[in-house]
Amino acid sequence: MRQNALTVLTSIKxxxxxxxxxxxxxxxxxxxxxxxxxxxxxxxxxxxAWMILPEDSAFPATLxxxxxxxxxxxxxxxxxxxxxxEALDAVYCLCEGYPPSGSKxxxxxxxxxxxxxx
Amino acid sequence: MAVRDESGxxxxxxxxxWSLDRLTEEQLREKLTAHFVRGAAIRPEPSxxxxxxxxxxxxxxxxxxxxxxxxxxPFGLPLLILARIHELRExxxxxxxxxxxxxxxxxxxxxxxxxxxxxxxxxxxRLFLLKVILGVYEILGKTIFILGGIAGLxxxxxxxWIFLNNNRRLLFLSNHDGSWSSYLGDFSDQGWGxxxxxxxxxxxxxxxxxFGAGCRDIDAYxxxxxxxxxxxxxxxxxxxxxxxxxxxxxxxxxxSLCKAxxxxxxxxxxxxxxxxxxxxxxxxxxxxxxxxxxxxxxFLLVRIENVDCARDWLRSILPEITTAKLRAPGExxxxxxxxxxxxxxxxxxxxxxxxxxxxxxxxxxxGMADDERxxxxxxxxxxxxxxxxxxxxxxxxxxxxxxxxxxSAAGLEDFTRKCAILQGLHEVFxxxxxxxxxxxxxxxxxxxxxxxxxxxxxxxVAEESLLKPGEFILGFENEYxxxxxVPKIPAARDPVNLLPPDPKDSAWREFGRNGxxxxxRKLSQDVEGFWKFIVENTKRLDxxxxxxxxxxxxAKFLGRWRSGAPLVLAPDKDNLALGADxxxxxxxxxxxxxxxxxxxxIGSHIRRSNPRDSLPVGPAQSRAASKRHRIIRRxxxxxxxxxxxxGGSNGRDQGLVFIALNADLRRQFEFIxxxxxxxxxxxxxxxxxxxxIGDNDSSGMFTVQGSxxxxxxxxxxxxxxxxxxxxxxxxGVKALTFLAGGI
Numbered sequence: 137m138r139q140n141a142l143t144v145l146t147s148i149k150x151x152x153x154x155x156x157x158x159x160x161x162x163x164x165x166x167x168x169x170x171x172x173x174x175x176x177x178x179x180x181x182x183x184x185a186w187m188i189l190p191e192d193s194a195f196p197a198t199l200x201x202x203x204x205x206x207x208x209x210x211x212x213x214x215x216x217x218x219x220x221x222e223a224l225d226a227v228y229c230l231c232e233g234y235p236p237s238g239s240k241x242x243x244x245x246x247x248x249x250x251x252x253x254x
Numbered sequence: 255m256a257v258r259d260e261s262g263x264x265x266x267x268x269x270x271x272w273s274l275d276r277l278t279e280e281q282l283r284e285k286l287t288a289h290f291v292r293g294a295a296i297r298p299e300p301s302x303x304x305x306x307x308x309x310x311x312x313x314x315x316x317x318x319x320x321x322x323x324x325x326x327x328p329f330g331l332p333l334l335i336l337a338r339i340h341e342l343r344e345x346x347x348x349x350x351x352x353x354x355x356x357x358x359x360x361x362x363x364x365x366x367x368x369x370x371x372x373x374x375x376x377x378x379x380r381l382f383l384l385k386v387i388l389g390v391y392e393i394l395g396k397t398i399f400i401l402g403g404i405a406g407l408x409x410x411x412x413x414x415w416i417f418l419n420n421n422r423r424l425l426f427l428s429n430h431d432g433s434w435s436s437y438l439g440d441f442s443d444q445g446w447g448x449x450x451x452x453x454x455x456x457x458x459x460x461x462x463x464x465f466g467a468g469c470r471d472i473d474a475y476x477x478x479x480x481x482x483x484x485x486x487x488x489x490x491x492x493x494x495x496x497x498x499x500x501x502x503x504x505x506x507x508x509x510s511l512c513k514a515x516x517x518x519x520x521x522x523x524x525x526x527x528x529x530x531x532x533x534x535x536x537x538x539x540x541x542x543x544x545x546x547x548x549x550x551x552x553f554l555l556v557r558i559e560n561v562d563c564a565r566d567w568l569r570s571i572l573p574e575i576t577t578a579k580l581r582a583p584g585e586x587x588x589x590x591x592x593x594x595x596x597x598x599x600x601x602x603x604x605x606x607x608x609x610x611x612x613x614x615x616x617x618x619x620x621g622m623a624d625d626e627r628x629x630x631x632x633x634x635x636x637x638x639x640x641x642x643x644x645x646x647x648x649x650x651x652x653x654x655x656x657x658x659x660x661x662s663a664a665g666l667e668d669f670t671r672k673c674a675i676l677q678g679l680h681e682v683f684x685x686x687x688x689x690x691x692x693x694x695x696x697x698x699x700x701x702x703x704x705x706x707x708x709x710x711x712x713x714x715v716a717e718e719s720l721l722k723p724g725e726f727i728l729g730f731e732n733e734y735x736x737x738x739x740v741p742k743i744p745a746a747r748d749p750v751n752l753l754p755p756d757p758k759d760s761a762w763r764e765f766g767r768n769g770x771x772x773x774x775r776k777l778s779q780d781v782e783g784f785w786k787f788i789v790e791n792t793k794r795l796d797x798x799x800x801x802x803x804x805x806x807x808x809a810k811f812l813g814r815w816r817s818g819a820p821l822v823l824a825p826d827k828d829n830l831a832l833g834a835d836x837x838x839x840x841x842x843x844x845x846x847x848x849x850x851x852x853x854x855x856i857g858s859h860i861r862r863s864n865p866r867d868s869l870p871v872g873p874a875q876s877r878a879a880s881k882r883h884r885i886i887r888r889x890x891x892x893x894x895x896x897x898x899x900x901g902g903s904n905g906r907d908q909g910l911v912f913i914a915l916n917a918d919l920r921r922q923f924e925f926i927x928x929x930x931x932x933x934x935x936x937x938x939x940x941x942x943x944x945x946x947i948g949d950n951d952s953s954g955m956f957t958v959q960g961s962x963x964x965x966x967x968x969x970x971x972x973x974x975x976x977x978x979x980x981x982x983x984x985x986g987v988k989a990l991t992f993l994a995g996g997i
Contacts, residue, residue: 160487175490183429187486
């Protein structure tokens with residue numbers, strides 16, 4: 137099965153960087169049982185990371201989602217949504233452009249991801 | 255990883271049963287392969303692309319890229335000059351201060367894997383150079399560096415560079431082995447690749463012509479890296495403890511095991527396939543099964559007094575004959591089984607004329623009690639046929655052997671009544687057997703080493719245990735690539751064409767097809783005498799008994815411990831788990847681990863009766879030769895209820911109803927008996943016979959090989975006496991029908 141990579145870049149809403157950093161740090165500190173995303177249940181994912189590129193004088197704060205996975209993007213996104221929809225909602229509602237319905241509408245998050253990926 | 259974990263789990267489990275350090279690497283690999291062949295929890299699947307294929311793909315890509323590389327090479331020099339101009343100009347400009355310094359950037363250095371994110375501004379005017387360099391590296395990464403490393407770096411799982419903010423910043427994301435500093439050390443050692451990229455970004459140590467210097471200044475490089483690192487709040491790895499090296503080894507293990515498993519399965523499929531299918535419904539069942547689920551058995555030796563009555567009886571019990579036909583799905587195993595075999599005299603009595611009897615081999619026609627056969631078999635002295643209880647020269651003639659099996663004592667009685675011997679037949683002798691466990695009378699587990707018949711075996715077995723059907727079924731090819739003679743009758747004697755025609759001569763029909771020869775012997779075991787000898791020869795200096803030494807010496811006689819664990823694999827003490835493991839307890843050779851017999855003596859019973867790879871002709875030929883002298887054993891223990899005068903523990907006669915099946919009495923049963931068991935010079939020994947069942951006469955010897963000196967035991971008597979027996983023919987069902995239908 138072919139290996140692929142996904143990188144999603146999203147702008148963080150004004151004044152939400154601290155909240156997002158706190159949320160992600162909470163997930164990162166408890167990968168196995170954080171109640172939001174079940175990485176270990178994903179069978180296609182090799183690596184996944186979320187990081188905040190900090191704001192500086194020239195550039196706004198940006199959230200980066202980086203994954204490496206087996207198979208095609210469609211299946212990978214399905215898996216991400218199936219095992220991490222709560223985390224996706226919680227994280228991306230602090231970012232610009234995330235649909236209000238959140239990951240309950242997989243097509244919406246897929247669109248976000250694909251836009252960002254492109 | 256799953257394959258490696260399963261392999262480790264299996265080997266751990268095996269090492270608890272017996273010492274694996276006695277095995278060679280090749281044997282360990284074979285064991286591991288066998289484990290996966292048998293159906294482990296997981297199965298090693300081949301990699302999507304093999305390493306060899308990747309190698310050839312890389313070679314092809316090198317050739318394909320050669321011409322474009324030549325075409326573009328002239329542009330390299332202007333690019334280098336351009337880079338150098340930038341470098342000289344930038345040397346006059348101070349570096350921008352770091353945008354962030356986060357103490358959290360360093361993950362736990364004890365982690366096998368780590369994540370690195372570097373975010374840095376691209377120098378003004380360097381975007382073109384950077385895009386060219388990354389473009390070239392992307393091509394090289396997809397075409398040349400496809401064997402698990404990037405330009406010599408074997409620590410990177412994934413790496414990507416991304417242009418951000420309208421190509422003003424460069425983001426590097428990487429998952430790598432080891433700590434941050436070791437990762438940097440790797441890059442610094444490699445040097446040119448990293449420098450050619452990062453020297454286009456701000457703050458990187460100055461390069462020389464794009465590829466030189468730069469990260470060679472390790473301190474400056476580390477400082478730059480530290481300054482531009484971004485901490486990942488969330489980082490997940492599906493295999494946080496697996497480095498590239500681990501994974502590469504895992505893939506190699508998985509691929510090699512996968513290849514080995516496929517090879518074994520292919521070979522097994524070939525071995526299980528036979529040129530001509532075997533008609534199971536025409537085989538008497540005991541050829542394919544030992545009826546191990548039936549603990550109660552009875553062996554009746556019968557004389558025909560009235561031929562017509564005999565045929566009537568035969569016809570009446572034909573439906574009860576157990577065949578080797580496979581059970582339907584869900585069908586229970588039979589609660590009773592019946593098989594019939596006939597002596598030469600019995601077949602003649604039932605009407606096979608001299609011309610037909612002449613097609614049977616000489617030893618069968620002579621019978622076991624013949625003087626010539628007695629010499630071959632070692633049936634001398636107290637075991638001579640004149641002293642037998644049945645089948646001997648002084649006993650009533652025997653024509654038919656009726657073998658009855660049942661799940662219970664009552665069931666056996668009922669079944670015996672059902673197959674009642676009618677008028678015209680006389681029961682000459684009867685032996686009953688009740689099996690409480692799989693041990694024979696001396697106390698050792700019996701029936702371990704059994705060959706399987708190619709074409710009847712339903713699952714892969716070790717190649718050397720899988721024999722061509724002609725070794726045990728007449729009419730099929732044997733291990734020599736020929737067929738043992740099939741007894742025939744003139745075609746005229748079979749007007750209804752019940753029997754198959756002789757393919758070589760239409761004037762004959764094959765009476766013997768799907769039949770085999772059956773050796774029946776009542777072997778009385780002198781249990782008391784055997785253990786007395788063992789005790790006498792293991793006494794301590796103070797005259798007291800040494801139970802451990804007794805067990806060891808007894809095991810040396812047999813070659814296995816009481817549990818069945820072979821000495822080759824468990825040389826020092828019994829291993830119950832190994833003994834109970836039906837596959838492992840017979841999965842060994844002698845020469846690879848015990849050539850000198852220090853574990854399993856060269857003269858021990860199992861090494862004589864099945865030398866495996868230990869014959870003087872060399873291991874490979876020895877294995878082939880051993881396959882040509884095997885028998886299927888269907889014996890049962892017996893224990894007479896009444897005390898007898900001769901032998902036996904507490905005066906009781908006990909021992910084995912020895913039953914062996916083979917297609918060639920002389921080449922198989924008699925050969926084993928004469929050339930291996932009773933041969934005083936077997937395998938380089940001198941003046942010794944089988945210590946357990948050899949025809950020793952109280953002056954027998956047995957050498958227990960050891961280091962620095964051997965132990966030689968004297969005064970062995972005959973611990974197993976023959977009390978009767980005979981050679982029988984076990985016909986196919988069609989031949990039985992033919993006998994019942996009148997000739």
